[in-house]
Amino acid sequence: MLQLNTIREHKDEVLKGLAKKHFAKAEEIINKIIEADATRRQAQKDSDNLKSEANTISKQVGELMKAxxxxxxxxxxxxxxxLKEKEKQLGELLAEKEKEIQDLLCLVPNLPNExxxxxxxxxxxxxxxxxxxxxxxxxxAVPHWDLTTKYDLIDFELGVKITGAGFPVYKGKGAKLQRALINFFLDRATAKGYREIMPPLMVNEASGFGTGQLPDKEGQMYHATIDGFYLIPTAEVPITNIYRDVILKExxxxxxxxxxxPCFRREAGSYGKDxxxxxxxxxxxxxxxxQIAHPEKSYEILEEMKEYVAGLLQDLELPYRILRLCGGDMSFASAMTYDMEVWSAAQQRWLEVSSVSNFEAFQSNRLKCRFKGADGKTQLAHTLNGSALALPRIVAALLENNQTPEGIKIPKVLVPYTGFDIIN
RNA sequence: GGAGAAAUGGCAGAGUGGUCUAUUGCGGCAGUCUUGAAAACUGUUGUGGGUUAUACCACCGGGGGUUCGAAUCCCUCUUUCUCCGCCA
Structure with a gap:
């Protein structure tokens, strides 16, 4: 969520940024926000004055009663x-405008970096x-979906029986490979100074709002309606929400x-090879x-995170490329995103395995995640995150790229984790 | 699932209808003293809105209500604790 101040004071820059993101109704929505904000502030002032007057009267009553x-x-x-009647009306106007501003702000995507x-x-x-x-x-050579059957690593049809399409069952060395990758990635991250978190896999509505999944992308998540919880689409949601309503020290x-x-996504609309x-x-x-970062350091950190993920791909011996996403392809909340894609040899195409983003203050404004600077003032922190890494497409590329007539070779760095160096 | 108790600032913990503009202690920050530090003493110390800046307004778990006036009374939700039941 953009900050009201930014919209109020730098309207032209905001519109320019939104144009780069190909956000259609930018001018209309921004104007509505500015207008509603002006009305709201006037109502706030009037309401405060009435309350002040009423407070004075109440004190008088108190003193008279005492005397x-x-x-x-x-x-x-x-x-x-x-006074009470007027105050009630103003209060209603105020609440209405606040909701209007909030709803409008939720529609506006983040501004892209230069x-x-x-x-x-x-x-x-x-x-x-x-x-x-x-x-x-x-x-x-064959695509990974044939390899997984040939070596009995992953059973897609069994998953259909137990749950439905898109819920695979990993078996034997296929399951072991999953566990190996998870441990390899976690060991690398903790060695790099990241603290390991094992969060809840379901979150409440406030958390979904904090990271930007709600209200607009509700369809992306599975919803446990009786309890009002959502299955997480990524660990970003619970881990970033640790810092909701938190003021950190600089x-x-x-x-x-x-x-x-595990991540759960409803996704709809694709078919076939994809x-x-x-x-x-x-x-x-x-x-x-x-990462939660100081605003002055967040782009430096974005580069560092990108390099970290690239290092993982290198060690897994996978050919990869790094893309800087253009304005129109970036996600709603991001200010800059790098996508990492690995080459899938049998499918003959690039597969996205990681997305590393700087959200600047967009998420933290929703989360109210701030820090107190040396000057004693609180300001919004910057949030960043990245996949490091998503397993399925890594597995697809590993299986396809490393297949030989003798079997599938496991990259050296993983062997200590799998306990085997070939699948045959 | 049943019964009872509770939720107050970074933490501990007073306050049960009227200067609460929230007592006090600890912690934090600044200063005095000191070669330096500690101790002691003095001051200061929440969040948001609003203003050029002051004024001013809101916030005592969330929401609603009673009242001229609510941290305090009522309703409701959430969470925590104690006991019982069930349970990997």
Whole structure:
């Protein structure tokens, strides 16, 4: 959520930023916000003045009663009737305008950083880095959904029986490989100074709002309606919400947390190759890294997080590229996003395995996550997060790229975690 | 699931209808003293709205109500604690 101050004082820059994000009704909504804000402030002032007057009268009544002048007190009391009526009306106007402003603010996406390219579609994303050789596979090479069946690693149909499409069952070495990857990612993150968190997998509405899933992206999450809880679509939600309504000390920044969780996504609308096998699931595993940063340091930290994730891909010996997303392809809440994609040799395409973003103060304004500076003033912190990493597409690429006639080779760094170096 | 008790500032903990503009202690910050530190003493110390700045307004778990006036009384929700039941 953008800050009212920013909109009020830097309207032109806000409109320019929103244009880069291809946000359609920017001018109309921003004007409505400014107007409602002006009305609200006037009503606030009027209401405060009435309350002040009423407070004075109440004190008078108190003093008169104490002095035993009951009749005079009764006379003074009657003065408040009109005040109360006016105050009630203003109170209603105030609440109405506050809600209007809040609802409108929720519609406005974050402003992109200057460096974000201006494009609209994924084709216009900027490739900032490429690493690794595109492997050439042997003649009998097949996509991962055939490999998982051949070696009995993942059973998609069994998942359909137990739950539904998109809920795979991992078996034997397939399950062990999941566990190995999770441990490898967590060990790396904690070695890099991230504190490991094991959060709840269901969150309440306030948490969903804090990180921006609610109210507008409600359909993305599974909803346990009886209790009003949502299954988390990413560990970002519970881990970032640790800092909802928190005022940190400046010396505590940056706060670095990581966590492994299963992630649940309802996703709709895709078909065919895009959703085949491990490409898109309703439940998948992911290790997430989250930082709360000083505003002056957040872009430095974004680069550091990007490099960290790139290092993981390098150690897994996967060819990858890093994209800086263009304005039109970025998420609602992000100010700058790097996507990491690995090459999937049998599918002959790039698969997104990580997304590292700086949200600047957009999330923290919703979360009310602040820090107190040396000058004693509180200000909003910046939040950042990234997948490090999402497992399914990593597994897809590992299986496909490393397949040989003898079996699937496991990258060296994982062998201590799997206990085997080949799947055959 | 049943019965009872409770929720107050960073923490502890007073306050049960009228200078509460929230007592006090601890902690934090600044100062005095000191070569420096500790101790002692003095001052200061929440969040949000609003104003050029003051004034001013709101906030005692959340929401609603009674009253001229609510931390205090009433309703409701949430959470915590104690006891009982069930349970991996």
């Amino acid at each position: 035993g002048k009951k009749e005079e007190a009764e006379v003074v009391k009657t003065k408040t009737a009109e 460096k974000v390219p201006a494009g609209k579609t994924p084709e216009e994303n900027e490739t900032v880095y490429k690493h690794g050789e595109i492997p050439t596979l042997h003649a009998a 010396s505590e920044l940056p706060v670095k947390n990581c966590g492994y969780t 959703v085949r096998g491990l490409n898109r699931l309703h439940q998948f595993d992911k290790v997430e890294i989250v």
